[in-house]
Amino acid sequence: MTIIGAGIGGLAAAALLASRGCEVTVIEKASGPGGKARQLIVDGAAVDAGPTVFTMRDVFEALFAECGAELTDFVTVRRAEVIARHAWDAEQQLDFHADPEASEAAIGEFAGAEAARGYRAFRHEAARIHRILDQSMMRGSKISWPLPLMWRIGLWRVADLIAIRPYESMWKVLGEHFADQRLRQLFARYSTYCGSSPFETPATLMLVAHVEATGVWLIEGGMSALAAALVRLAQMHGARFRFGTAAALIEADQGRASGVILQTGERIAADAVIANADPEALASGGFGPLAAMAVSSHGVRKRSLSAMVWLAHARTEGVALQRHNVFFSPDYPREFADIRAGMPPVDPSVYICAQDRDAAEPISPGTRERLQIIVNAPANGDTHTYTEEEKAQCTLAMRRSLERCGLQLETGFPHTLLTPNAFESFLPSTGGAIYGRASHGWAASFLRQGTRTRIPGLYCAGGSTHPGAGVPMAALSGRLAMQAVLQDLASMRRSHPVAMAGGMSMRSASADATV
Structure with a gap:
């Protein structure tokens, strides 16, 4: 079987399927694994450019155990004693701790006994x-x-x-x-x-x-180290990886997915195809007309947030940073009103992942450290081109928010700024929506693309599919894809395939397809 995309969902599916004796080939257009869990070089330093918060460790412990291995034999993981540091200005700060009772005590000290209750x-x-x-x-x-x-x-x-x-x-x-x-x-x-x-x-x-x-964990080497560990785990069981190789077309035979055509024209036959890509890329025709019929688009209005992301190597002064830090806007409703209006917030909240904090060796004063700095933004990367002036305005607004909270970045700090345009390029047909469909309204969680599609033999995985966004959720989507593939292949072996006119299959009442 063939997996398109070496993000966390695709890697989880590859390891689980390969460990069960399946022949697995993973096709990835990038030069390495991880998908959004990637690193970019800034000022000679490798900075995590994707997800930074690692939770639900048990999901990965179970995955590695099912593949006959232990997570800690592949990556070094330790618990973060401080989950996050929060600030509203230079005087108002609140830490959350690994111990919930310590967090409750901190809240009581910060805002009073009623707040603690x-x-x-x-x-x-x-x-x-x-x-x-x-x-x-x-x-x-x-x-x-x-x-x-x-x-x-x-x-x-x-x-x-x-x-x-x-x-x-x-x-x-x-x-x-x-x-x-x-x-x-x-x-x-x-x-x-x-x-x-x-x-x-x-x-x-x-x-x-x-x-x-219930637990935030720190992975030595960042989330990309977890992706590399999943590759090694899958390779232990015979999975093959082809990096720098892009898929152009998903093809079918007698109404069932039967293989992938690469951009080079090469064909890879498969009895199942898992698309570890945003479903919008399939719906827009990015993998051919058959894949476009397999899923439905959720539309522009239901896109999740995008972001302005500064990957920086910078000196800082003022408030001491933890690994995870949030600096809040004084007007939260205004912040999201700006985004609904199609622009980055004028006075934004800012998240910083200080990737060298809580390391084995403390940072020496006055040295540069690796920072990922995030401000929420609209997913309009396919309809609006951010000018250099707009980028400068966003950088200024970000710095003003940090300075209000007591943190200064060095002048002219080395950085790369990723805008919704960059995320649209990386995640085609999404406008730069990083998390797939927004979770707005009571039904949103039930309307995400499921594992199965309308085309038998074609499955979806990744953070934009069920069960949702985030590294552990993406891994769970890979597990669900593995289960669906094995279940369907076993069912096929017990029955005779029937050719159907038009190259499409009828949807069963129990099919896990897009609504």
Whole structure:
């Protein structure tokens, strides 16, 4: 079988399928693995340019174990004692800790005893939502709302269905827990983990806060080291990788995916094809007319956020950085109103991953360190070209936000700025939407592209598909693709294939296809 794309989802599928004796070929247009989990060179330093927060370690421990290995034999992983440092200005700072009770104490000191009690109630509610949806949805195949979900969690557990709060916005429900608007803003930021606005995201997504509270981990070498480890794991079981090789066309025989045509014209036959790409690339015809019929486009209005991302090698002064840092805007509603209007925020919140912090050796004062600096932006990279003047304005706005919070970057710091245009080039047909479909509205999580498509033998994986955005979710999508492939191939061997006119198959009532 053939996998298009060596992102985390494709790599997980490759390792799992190869470990089960399947012949696997992975085609990747880039020169190395990882997809979004990549590094770029800035001022001679390799800076992580993709995801930086590693959670749900058990997903990868289970994956490696199924392949007869241990995660820690391939990468060095240690727990982050400080999950994140937050700042609103030079005087207002709050750290979250690996120990939830330490976080609760810090909140009490920061905002008072009532705020600490609100955090305790919020933490319990987020944990309950996660408990309800972890196995039934996040780790299971895509389902519809509400009856199929009720069937999975138990038809008698109507209270659980209500408890996930799909019809209320995250911002509204956070107001029930936190009178202090700083804390409401802090927990609202978890909606941006899936590229969405807290004013439009259902409160269900509060479960992301629980996931992070259960453990944030640091990988030596960054997320690209995890991608390289998955390649080695897959190769141990015979998987083949062809980097610097682009797929041009997915082809079919008698209505079933049968192989991939490369841009060189070479054909690779396959009894199954997994597309580890944004479904919008398929829907737009990027892999040919057959793949375009296999999935549906979610449209421009439902795109997730994009970003302005500075990959920097810079000296800093002022507030001490942790690995993960958030510097908040004084007007959160205005920030997302700017994005809805099609422009980067005038006064943005800023996330910084200081990639050399919490390392084995501390940073010497006055030395440059590797920074990934992120400001949310609209996914308009296919309709708007960011000028040098606009880039300079965004850089100035970012620096003003940091300086308000007590952090200074050196003048003229070495950096590469990635705009929505760069992300559109990297993720074609998305406008630069980094997280696929936005999680806006009660039904959004049920409308993501599922593992199966309308074309038998063609499957989807990656952070833009079910179960959602993020490194562990992408790995879970690869596991779901593996399970679907093996299930369908086993079914084929027990039955006789039937040719159908028109080169398309009929969709079964149980097909996990795009809505």
